[in-house]
Amino acid sequence: MAMLKGLPLAFLVICFSCYLISVPSLASSDEFLQCLREKIPSELVYTQSSGNFTDVLASSIKNPKFFTTSTARPVCIVTPSDASHVQAAVLCGRKLGVRLRVRSGGHDYEGLSYRSACPYEVFGVVDLASLRSISVDRPDSTAWVDSGATIGELYYAVAKNDSQAAFPAGECPTIGVGGHFSGGGLGMIMRKHGLSIDKVVDARMVNADGDLLDRAGMGEDLFWAIRGGGGGSFGVVLSWKVQLVQVPPAVTVFSIAKTLDQCAIDILMKWQDVAPSLPADLTVRVKVQGQQAVFMALYLGTCSSLVSTMGDRFPELNMTSADCRSMTWLESAALSFTDMSSTGTVEDALLSRASGMSIATKGKSDYVRSPISKNAWKKIFSWFAMNGSGLIMLEPHGGFMDTVPADATPYPHRSGVLYVIQYIVFWQGDGGAASTSWLAKFYDFMGHHVSKNPRQAYVNFRDLDIGQNVPVNGNVSSTFESGKAWGERYFMGNYQRLASVKAAVDPTDYFRHEQSVPPLLQRSK
Template identity: 75%
Template sequence: MAKPKRLLSFLLSCFSWYLISLPSPPYPGEEFTQCLREKLPSELVYEQSSSSFTDVLGSSIKNPRFFTNATVRPLCIVTPTDARHVQAAVLCGRRHGVRLRVRSGGHDYEGLSYRSSRPDEVFGVLDLASLRSVSVNHPESTAWVESGATLGELYYAVAKNNSRVAFPAGECPTVGVGGQFSGGGIGMMMRKYGLSIDNVLDAKVVTANGDLLDRDGMGEDLFWAIRGGGGESFGVVLSWKIQLVQVPPTVTVFSIGKTLDQGAIDIVTRWQVVGPSLPDDLAIRVKVQGQEALFLAVYLGTCRSLVATMGRRFPELGMTSADCRSMTWLESAALSFTTLANIGTPEEVLLNRTGSMSFSFKVKSDYVRRPISKAAWKDIFSWFNMSGSASGYIMLEPHGGFMDSVPADATPYPHRNGVLYIIQYLVFWEGDGGTAPATAWLDDFYGFMGQHVSMNPREAYVNFRDLDIGQNVVVDDVDTFDGGEVWGERYFMSNYRRLTAVKAAVDPTDYFRNEQSIPPLL
């Protein structure tokens, strides 16, 4: 029996050595990262083992809630400097089964441009921060702007070329152009000139096949879809050709606060009707926090004209010439309208790409199509006395004007004619301790507001992304139409189906995907 035992031992040792000598199976994504190393300059690819990976990942994150040890992080970050780098990254990803998420400014409210909510997902990030040039055509009053530019950089470049033109987009200067345009782009000039996407003339996009296409090449269906259909669904939009709009040499702003004792409830109730019907040169938004309503205005005209208009149309606010602050449009873009204490803020602040990482936050949104009653506003103000509300507020932004003249299906953004205003709900907290009471207050308050806002569907704004309203359902590695419909009809209403048809035509295998990306209609 000794010889058979020795023989068996010998065979087992040989087999063990054979197993040890076999090459180790590749870790998920290894072929992808190897492909990137072969196709791209090494300084453009940051793998998790890189000493700079964490710094690059955090470079444009605006919500520290998604920058913790529990955050599902990308396999690597690619920082392209031209279109060929983006094409190579997409082709490597397709070839080796690794999806890419695309980040321009990092403001995605759920962090989906740089993280996943699915713990087992392997993905890479395309960070477009190095693609941020702005090229202005003065005679045509147009510009090409790359997706990695911020709104502040866009505003600054345009105004420094010609101070009498500007572009209608959002108020936060660190928001990336790519994300803003992909979702629509509301802002203080939308009542005069529409959304950002209403002023986009052309674009350059890299598709899931790695093709680089302009408007003529992509066709009108895809061009329609990328202007408001949400980011990370149809391809990587590298740049946008935009129509600039006229602004006067001087604009006027004001900031007027009203407490409950000063009639805040009556004035807000009245604003709901007046705000959307004012001359389209004037936009007044309202911030409600604590027991105060703050009325924040931008008027494309002089103080004298504004005082006259307010006296006729909105005397309840009691605005006078003493409330006026006159400045250039660019100076108004650099000013924080939550207070006039920042008058004189240098325009160069618009070039600062970094935002505060002091507070985590959660956001929700609603659209209002019929005025909320005075009695209901009394109840709304009472919510700001409850536990968890200390760092919460709502921002009301008026529609009307130009917005009423655009059909709901002209772009994917459907919240047009009949919308009085949009509500943005925000709550902030510092560290981990405030998470539960702050978000619980927001959830309860949002639930209460359901009876006062749009219904069937309860509309929401895709750029105020909220995963609570639904996430995609994946079947056979493809998002399903029915799974996306839960949230898709709230963001896009009847435009959702057309968006899924475009997706099926340009990306049927669902390569560009996140938790709320458009699924293909298969």
């Protein structure tokens, strides 16, 4: 026991609880695989003994820190080409006590869609990459999109069908639709049109009983929960029907960098006040890295109109027509998330599915409801002087976001939010310890300047540091109370309703991972 001295208590509890889990025996795992082979074409099931198992597992992993020899891997990967294959996988898993994790794009910040934080867990993965069809109904201005499609593929299909149609979603084209929609879907036109989930009008999913349901079949409570309640808690959503939005024939973008010597802090102070209250057609987000702030904008209008608006509302940035770039909305969606540059064709940017296995990352998030002081910004820049690999992205809310009640969807961070902060550190090779240590300390510092009681976080920027489910009494059901640590930070007052929905549709907690919503079970009297 001497070797355990000094380890955090939470770490010991989690590891010991993993050891206590009543995991399936090897015989049960074999039976599970046999069950799959009887119900699903063999070429769609990859076991650890399959020659290409490793290639399939790595195919959409975006973070190499979750692809090491110590990472807990699934006993198999099911790559369904039809809803019936997903139903069969769920029924086999329920029958033989093997849980399933669900992967669409592989962007989960903690890798929970394809790995377990518990080295003893026996689980399978349903990889939806082959379910990626997109069907656009131009007269109805809607589209059905499968969860395995990427948002880049969705953008491309929509705009190629109608150049003035678009959909509000994120800025990284390789994100899978399933995970992105499940957590909310922030993006550059959310101030005008809302989150992705605000435009979802129907869905098809397989529940914990293996039933295939649409909105009418699942009922409004479950339909509410899957639109922002986080992936992997309520079932396997196979496809989504979305309402498209209209954009002008041309939009305008700019990217303006300001160093500390160019009054970056004073401009940031002004940005905090003005960005959430600008016209909804205009989003100005900021990247802070090193000793500069980069202000990046998307405007659903012309350059001349944008110059006029910026001159009236944000003259401190000194934006001029020389900063404007005019392009189609589809071309703007293909720009780099971090600097709004373009490389290659629109097709290259939006349709590539290349995995990101060269650079490892760790992310966190915060919401800001009161402006951060000038003195605090000076200290923030001093933190970045210590680490050149870290950055923060500041994404303003306001506009449409202020019009949606906090309980309309599970995503509660609506009225009163100035902006969301995404923290990211990058490293290659063995540099992870230094980078993550810096991020943890910086995040602690930022706790004085962001939302409190609870300190809010965005579920799509998943962070196990803020808490995770721990099995209780040797079984695999986590509790509502223990889930509050992270659940109320992601969902605030909506966490209890999510747990109640979970209890109604999956009371045995079949769909479970380290931050899945636990069922709120009523105690017997």
